[in-house]
Amino acid sequence: MGPTRTWLLIAPAMLVIGIFMVLPLFLAVAYSFMTANPYGGVTAPATFDAYLQFLYQRDFDDSLVFSPSYALIILRSIYLAIATTIICLVLGLPVAWYIVCQTPERRRILLFAVTLPFWINTLIRTYCWILILRDEGLANGALRHAGIISDPLPLLYNDGSILLGLVYTFLPFMVLPIYSTLERIDPRLIEAAHDLYAGRAAVFRRIVWPLARPGALAGATLVFAPALGSFLAPDLLGGGKKLLIGSLIQMQFTSSRNWPFGAALSTVVTVVVLTVFVIRSRKAQEDLR
Amino acid sequence: MIDIHSVSKSFVTRDADPVHALNLVSLEIYDNEFFTLLGPSGCGKTTLLRLIAGFEAPSSGAIRIAGNDVAALPPQKRPVNTVFQSYALFPHMSVAENVAFGLEMQKAPRSLIDERVREALAMVRLEGFAARRPAQLSGGQQQRVAVARALAPKPSVLLLDEPLSALDLKLRKGMQSELKRLQRETGITFVLVTHDQEEALAMSDRIAVMRSGDVLQVGTPRDIYDNPQDRFVADFIGESNLLPGATLGRDPAKTIVVRPEHIVVSPASDGTKGHATGAVSAITFLGSDTLYEVVLEEGAKLHSRSRGGAALSTGDRVVVDWARHLERELAN
Numbered sequence: 001m002g003p004t005r006t007w008l009l010i011a012p013a014m015l016v017i018g019i020f021m022v023l024p025l026f027l028a029v030a031y032s033f034m035t036a037n038p039y040g041g042v043t044a045p046a047t048f049d050a051y052l053q054f055l056y057q058r059d060f061d062d063s064l065v066f067s068p069s070y071a072l073i074i075l076r077s078i079y080l081a082i083a084t085t086i087i088c089l090v091l092g093l094p095v096a097w098y099i100v101c102q103t104p105e106r107r108r109i110l111l112f113a114v115t116l117p118f119w120i121n122t123l124i125r126t127y128c129w130i131l132i133l134r135d136e137g138l139a140n141g142a143l144r145h146a147g148i149i150s151d152p153l154p155l156l157y158n159d160g161s162i163l164l165g166l167v168y169t170f171l172p173f174m175v176l177p178i179y180s181t182l183e184r185i186d187p188r189l190i191e192a193a194h195d196l197y198a199g200r201a202a203v204f205r206r207i208v209w210p211l212a213r214p215g216a217l218a219g220a221t222l223v224f225a226p227a228l229g230s231f232l233a234p235d236l237l238g239g240g241k242k243l244l245i246g247s248l249i250q251m252q253f254t255s256s257r258n259w260p261f262g263a264a265l266s267t268v269v270t271v272v273v274l275t276v277f278v279i280r281s282r283k284a285q286e287d288l289r
Numbered sequence: 290m291i292d293i294h295s296v297s298k299s300f301v302t303r304d305a306d307p308v309h310a311l312n313l314v315s316l317e318i319y320d321n322e323f324f325t326l327l328g329p330s331g332c333g334k335t336t337l338l339r340l341i342a343g344f345e346a347p348s349s350g351a352i353r354i355a356g357n358d359v360a361a362l363p364p365q366k367r368p369v370n371t372v373f374q375s376y377a378l379f380p381h382m383s384v385a386e387n388v389a390f391g392l393e394m395q396k397a398p399r400s401l402i403d404e405r406v407r408e409a410l411a412m413v414r415l416e417g418f419a420a421r422r423p424a425q426l427s428g429g430q431q432q433r434v435a436v437a438r439a440l441a442p443k444p445s446v447l448l449l450d451e452p453l454s455a456l457d458l459k460l461r462k463g464m465q466s467e468l469k470r471l472q473r474e475t476g477i478t479f480v481l482v483t484h485d486q487e488e489a490l491a492m493s494d495r496i497a498v499m500r501s502g503d504v505l506q507v508g509t510p511r512d513i514y515d516n517p518q519d520r521f522v523a524d525f526i527g528e529s530n531l532l533p534g535a536t537l538g539r540d541p542a543k544t545i546v547v548r549p550e551h552i553v554v555s556p557a558s559d560g561t562k563g564h565a566t567g568a569v570s571a572i573t574f575l576g577s578d579t580l581y582e583v584v585l586e587e588g589a590k591l592h593s594r595s596r597g598g599a600a601l602s603t604g605d606r607v608v609v610d611w612a613r614h615l616e617r618e619l620a621n
Contacts (some may be wrong), residue, residue: 129444191344195371196391197442199401206390210381 001240014057032263050264070248074268077245080159081228084166085174088214088223091167092174096215097208099175100182116170125235133161133237146252157239165233171227172232174219181215182208217280227272229266245269290445290478291318291341296350298336305606310336313350318446318480319495319610323472324343325481327489328499329525337499338448341480343367354392365394371448372438374455375432380424384410385419386435391442409437412471429460431577436468440475446470449481453488462592463490486526520544520619526589528592536587537564543618551615552593554581563610567591569603583609 032050053207055071056064083265099110117125132138135152143149155161185208193203231246238244243251252262293316299307305560314374318324326334339345340352343364352359357366370391388409392402410416413433423431429597432452439447453461461583483489489496490510497507498521505519517523520531520576523546530552534543537541554569555561570590571582581593581601599609 152433165475186375187563188373188375190380191342191364192371192373192379193394194344195369196438197394198366198390199365199394202394207379223346 006287011173022208028263028266028270031259032261034260034261036258038257040259042259045259050258050260053261054264054268068266073243073248074245074265074272076242077228078272080162080166080234080244081224083163084170084227085165085220085224087163088171088174089220092171092178092219093212093216095171096175096178096182096212099179100185111176112268114175114179117168117172122169122232126169126232129161129165129168129237130156133164156237157241159238161237162234162244165237166227166230169230169233170223173226174216177218177222178212178215181212185211214284217284221277221280224276229269290320290322290355290408290560291316291480292353292356293317293321293341293354294351296337296340296347296349296352297343298333298340303529305352307500311347314504316497316504316507318478321476323469323479323481323492324496325483325489325493325496326485327483327496327525328498329484329499332499333502334499335450335482338371338450338480338482341446342369342371342448343464359523368445369448369452370444372432372435372439372452374451376423376435376558378434378438380423382422383419383423384415384423384426387423387434388441389440390438395442405441405443412474413437413467413527413537423529429456429464430499432464433467434455434470441475443475444477446478446480449479451482451484453483454485459475461488465536468492476575490526496544498525500525517617518547518619520621523617523619528594530591532589532591533621534587540618542621544621546617546619547591547611547615549580549594550578551611552591552595553599553610554593554595555610556601557606557608557609561608561610563608565609567607567609569601569607572601572603581607585606585609 019222031042033046033048034047035047035049037043047228052064053070055066055068057067059065094115096199099107102110130137133155134140135154135156137155139155143153187213190203190209193207198206229246229249231244231250234244235247249262249265249269252258254267256262293314295309295313295315297309298311299309301307313597314333314337326337328334336345339395343359343362344364346360354369356366364503377562380391382390388406389402392405397405406418410419413436415430415433415437418426418430418434422433426434432455435452450466452468453464465488468479468481469526481489481492493510495507495509496513498505498513498519500521506513506517506522509517513522513526517526517529523529525529528549530545530547530549532545533541533549534542537545539545550556553563555563557566559596565585565587567583569581570584573580573582575594578594578596580594582590583593586592591609
């Protein structure tokens with residue numbers, strides 16, 4: 001096969017990757033070095049202003065003053081994304097294990113149930129949580145009816161409700177990859193471990209978990225990356241009182257009309273996620289060795 | 290060592306009646322013996338092994354290991370280790386870690402574990418392979434790791450589920466004598482499951498022949514070969530001629546069992562007398578032996594296997610004869 005033909009054959013794939021993945025990323029990075037146009041979009045000249053804005057505020061006399069408020073938003077976002085990932089892992093692993101232990105037919109039904117939320121719009125599903133969590137909502141109503149509380153609990157518009165929304169949205173992304181690794185574990189390995197005097201806890205610790213770890217790592221990245229940039233759950237369930245990075249970016253492109261700053265924030269998020277990816281793949285290689 | 294008392298096992302299936310894998314099986318397996326469960330696939334031999342290991346519970350009956358009823362004991366509490374057909378080596382652990390696993394679970398001290406791992410790997414001649422991963426080993430080596438892993442905790446009983454079926458013929462012959470040697474050296478009771486009658490005859494102290502959930506006969510290889518008590522056993526173990534009594538002018542309710550090597554075929558023209566006459570229909574040269582297929586006048590077909598043999602050719606009229614004490618008469 002000549003080199004021309006080789007290039008022709010991979011051209012469609014390169015085109016798709018180029019248009020849908022490389023180009024937007026490149027544009028985002030390029031925009032982050034431009035100047036904001038007050039009517040939206042960007043203009044010349046190229047500056048570092050967007051990145052300076054991230055850590056400094058311009059005072060009235062045009063001097064730069066250190067201001068950690070945006071950095072704190074990013075840290076809080078990372079913290080919530082990590083918490084979401086850990087909760088999803090703790091909930092997702094037993095769920096995936098339970099599904100694997102069922103008969104093939106029940107597995108199909110349960111897997112369908114896990115993916116069922118994908119059939120309904122995320123916005124609608126997030127609004128449903130408001131109906132459940134608000135003061136006159138289902139949860140408080142049920143608790144009041146049961147006589148457990150007299151005044152409604154503040155279930156909505158706090159970090160807890162944001163976490164709940166994030167975990168709810170991203171849990172399937174944890175369950176599915178873990179399920180697929182657990183499903184491939186030969187049941188004889190578990191029998192062999194029991195046969196060699198391992199109890200249930202030891203079988204999990206020494207056999208199931210090490211073999212499921214690649215799936216858990218894949219799930220963790222699939223949950224962490226979108227949870228970090230998510231703005232629906234923080235906006236709706238957090239009440240928008242405390243900004244998260246996703247909402248902040250979204251605002252720059254809409255109401256604030258500061259595209260370079262939005263692009264710069266996106267780039268920062270991308271770098272954070274990429275760092276996590278690199279650490280993860282390093283670890284995966286160590287596991288293989 | 291193992292006392293299996295009236296054990297039955299049925300599996301409930303969704304669409305049909307329950308499948309009876311074992312029907313009231315009773316067996317006694319002695320200390321330090323190499324015992325084989327032999328039978329075609331679906332005869333219940335693997336089910337019986339899994340009941341002894343504790344992976345399944347019997348529907349009824351009792352299993353005692355070293356005098357203790359093990360009904361309530363999960364696999365991890367039974368003094369029994371298994372060599373799986375697929376080996377079931379832990380893919381994420383090295384050879385040494387695999388072999389050490391059972392001892393670690395028993396909370397043995399590190400120094401003892403290291404010593405036993407070295408011992409077990411030496412026993413299966415894999416000293417240099419401790420650091421390898423199972424995926425880096427050949428099938429035969431993986432098999433020996435599986436054996437070492439099961440022997441390292443020094444169980445009272447070693448269960449082997451068709452351990453040699455995945456190996457090629459030459460390797461299989463080597464492993465047969467290897468396993469036999471390990472059994473003698475360790476003094477551990479081995480219970481082997483196989484469908485290969487040659488393997489069973491070569492390795493076992495005693496054999497239980499099974500078919501569709503029943504134990505048909507238990508005995509030493511020689512006993513089972515020489516005195517089959519059942520048509521199925523006679524046919525399954527070695528080669529046999531099963532001749533209807535009527536074709537030999539005897540009780541039609543009986544079947545006469547004769548081994549091919551016991552049948553002498555000679556030309557009818559010799560004037561010798563025999564049990565029947567017929568014609569040679571096929572001759573197969575097997576090297577040391579020659580196999581003659583003879584169609585008797587009464588219609589039955591039989592095989593004779595002889596060393597060297599008379600100069601016969603296809604179509605020759607022959608007399609077949611054998612010493613009466615070498616035949617067995619079984620009810621149809």
